[in-house]
Amino acid sequence: xxxxxxxxxxxxxxxxxxxxxxxxxxxxxxxxxxxxxxxxxxxxxxxxxxxxxxxxxxxxxxxxxxxxxxxxxxxxxxxxxxxxxxxxxxxxxxxxxxxxxxxxxxxxxxxxxxxxxxxxxxxxxxxxxxxxxxxxxxxxxxxxxxxxxxxxxxxxxxxxxxxxxxxxxxxxxxxxxxxxxxxxxxxxxxxxxxxxxxxxxxxxxxxxxxxxxxxxxxxxxxxxxxxxxxxxxxxxxxxxxxxxxxxxxxxxxxxxxxxxxxxxxxxxxxxxxxxxxxxxxxxxxxxxxxxxxxxxxxxxxxxxxxxxxxxxxxxxxxxxxxxxxxxxxxxx
Ligand code: UT7
Numbered sequence: 014x015x016x017x018x019x020x021x022x023x024x025x026x027x028x029x030x031x032x033x034x035x036x037x038x039x040x041x042x043x044x045x046x047x048x049x050x051x052x053x054x055x056x057x058x059x060x061x062x063x064x065x066x067x068x069x070x071x072x073x074x075x076x077x078x079x080x081x082x083x084x085x086x087x088x089x090x091x092x093x094x095x096x097x098x099x100x101x102x103x104x105x106x107x108x109x110x111x112x113x114x115x116x117x118x119x120x121x122x123x124x125x126x127x128x129x130x131x132x133x134x135x136x137x138x139x140x141x142x143x144x145x146x147x148x149x150x151x152x153x154x155x156x157x158x159x160x161x162x163x164x165x166x167x168x169x170x171x172x173x174x175x176x177x178x179x180x181x182x183x184x185x186x187x188x189x190x191x192x193x194x195x196x197x198x199x200x201x202x203x204x205x206x207x208x209x210x211x212x213x214x215x216x217x218x219x220x221x222x223x224x225x226x227x228x229x230x231x232x233x234x235x236x237x238x239x240x241x242x243x244x245x246x247x248x249x250x251x252x253x254x255x256x257x258x259x260x261x262x263x264x265x266x267x268x269x270x271x272x273x274x275x276x277x278x279x280x281x282x283x284x285x286x287x288x289x290x291x292x293x294x295x296x297x298x299x300x301x302x303x304x305x306x307x308x309x310x311x312x313x314x315x316x317x318x319x320x321x322x323x324x325x326x327x328x329x330x331x332x333x334x335x336x337x338x339x340x341x342x343x344x345x
Contacts (some may be wrong), residue, residue, distance in 0.1 A: 019190030021141040022345045027079025028312035029072050030178040031063040044169040056275025060176030060300030062161040069101045070111040070193035073157035084183035093152040094123035097132025097304040100159045130332030132304030138197030143270035152184040156304035165231035166210045176300035180308015198254045199338040209234045209333035243277045246337040248284040254339040262287050271330035272296035273337050274304040
C-alpha cells in the first residue's frame with residue numbers, strides 16, 4: 014500500500030430479498046408448527062423465498078448493483094469479487110464467476126468463500142486484507158443464499174428458520190487513517206461438523222438415488238448445540254476484537270449480529286453488557302439468510318440512517334463449521 018493510503022472503507026452497500034413472503038401461518042400449513050412457537054422461540058414472523066428464476070447469482074447481482082450505485086464507483090474499477098455462500102448456483106463454476114459475467118465486470122479475480130452463516134464477515138476480512146496488501150484496489154463482497162433450495166419441508170425443526178436474500182458491499186481504500194475497517198477476526202472449530210451440515214452432494218456422499226431418498230441433500234441441524242455454541246463464540250469474538258482494537262463494549266454505537274435467533278442475540282447482548290437498542294435486527298422479516306444476513310442488515314441500517322460518520326460498528330457472526338467472525342468499523 015502506498016504511504017498515502019491507510020485504511021480500507023466500505024464505499025457503498027446494497028441488498029436484495031425476494032418478493033415472495035412466507036408468513037409463519039403459511040409455514041404452519043406446510044409443517045406441524047405454529048406462529049406462536051416460531052415467534053417465541055426465534056423472533057421470526059416471516060421470511061422471503063426466491064422463485065425458480067431467482068438463483069443465488071441473480072440475487073447476488075441485484076444486491077451488488079445497488080452497492081455499486083451507492084459507492085459511486087465505476088464498475089471498471091472493481092478488481093476483486095468474493096461471494097460468500099453455502100448455496101451456490103452449482104458446485105462449479107463459482108457463483109462469483111457467474112456474477113462477473115452477469116454484471117459485465119472486468120475479467121478479474123473472482124471466487125466463492127464457504128464459511129456458512131459467517132460468510133459475509135469472513136469475506137470482508139479476506140477482502141480488506143487483500144486491499145491492505147496494496148495489490149487490489151476495490152472489492153465487491155457479497156453474501157448470497159437460496160437456503161430454500163436445501164430446506165427439508167418435512168423437518169419442522171429447521172425449515173421454519175431460514176430465508177433467501179443477498180447483501181453486498183463495495184470496499185475501497187481511503188487516505189484517512191482514522192476511519193474504515195479497524196480490525197477483523199475469524200475462527201473455526203471443525204470438531205463437530207454434524208451439528209449443522211448438508212450431508213450429501215460432496216465427495217463423502219455423492220448424489221445417488223439412495224442419497225436422494227434418504228433426504229441427505231437437505232440441511233440438518235442440532236439446534237440446541239448450535240444455540241449454545243453460537244452464544245459462546247459470538248460473545249467471545251466480540252470481546253476479543255474489542256480488546257484488540259483497544260475499545261470497551263460501551264464504546265460500540267451499533268452491533269450488527271448474524272440474524273439467526275432473537276434469543277441468541279439477547280444472550281450475547283446480556284453477556285457483553287450492551288443494551289439491545291444498540292443491536293440492529295431484522296430477522297423478524299427475513300429469518301436466517303445465512304451468509305447474506307449481516308450484509309442485508311448492514312445495508313438496511315445504513316439506508317435507515319442508523320449509522321453516522323464516526324460511529325463504531327461491530328459486525329459479528331457464527332455459522333456451520335463451526336465458524337465465527339467479527340469486524341470493527343469506524344464509519345467514515
Ligand atoms: O446460522 C446458524 C443456524 N442455526 C441456528 O442459529 C439455530 C440455533 N438453535 C436455535 O435457534 C433453537 O435451538 C431452535 C429454534 C432451533 C429450537 O429452539 P429450542 O428452544 O432449542 O427448542 P427444542 O429444540 O428444545 O425443542 C422444543 C420442542 C420440542 O418438542 P418436545 O420434545 O419438547 O415435545 C420440539 O420437537 O419444540 C418442538 N419443535 C417445534 N414445535 C413447533 C421443534 N421445532 C418446532 C417447530 N414448531 N417448528
